[in-house]
Amino acid sequence: MSSLAAQTLLTPQEYIDAERKATLKSEYLGGVVVARHRVNSSHNLITVNTVNVLYNQLADRGCRVFTSDMRVGISEGDSYFYPDVTVVCEKPRFEDSEFDTLLNPIVVVEVLSPSTERYDRGEKFKRYQQLKSLKEYILISQDQVRVEHYSCQGNLWQSNELTSLEDVLPLLSVDAELSLQLIYRFVEIE
Secondary structure, rough: OOOOOOOOOOOOOHHHHHHHHOOOEEEEEOOOEEEEEOOHHHHHHHHHHHHHHHHHHHHHHEEEEEEEOOEEEEEEOOOOOOOEEEEEOOOOEEEOOOEEEOOOEEEEEEEEEOOHHHHHHHHHHHHHOOOOOOOOOEEEEEEOOOOOEEEEEEEEEEEEOOOOOOOOOEOOOOEEEHHHHHEEEEOOOO
């Protein structure tokens, strides 16, 4: 006989209140709290490299590049995520006076882990698409050289994939580019 643990649904405010006191981060999906997984060195290197490349191109233009410590809120508390990299180029809008939940990213980057790849590609991307400000969504594999780029054209999302270290991904929404050589720097790919 199997048993299912009962899930307690939280309101967005209950989640935010608990998250601000927590020592470990979790995400929020329509009332359900989703634990964040630990990451390895490849994941960390790709994230740091991507932040560095974007920051160096965008800081002088007034764009802000955030790491996974910046929470992104979607649809008035329906979902909260911690993207690996977030870019905002207009004045940042925050949910409240704590300035810890960004509402208007233009670019979101997720580094894929085996345990989160399906979630990042599926339900999480579906929720991110609700952000009117979001123009580009980037998924970076840590197991192989592969970057998936989704860009919003009107109401449609178009995708392309890059698989060579010589490839360079243009980010039209922020007039920048990501060299795969740079984002995979020091990452050991088998």
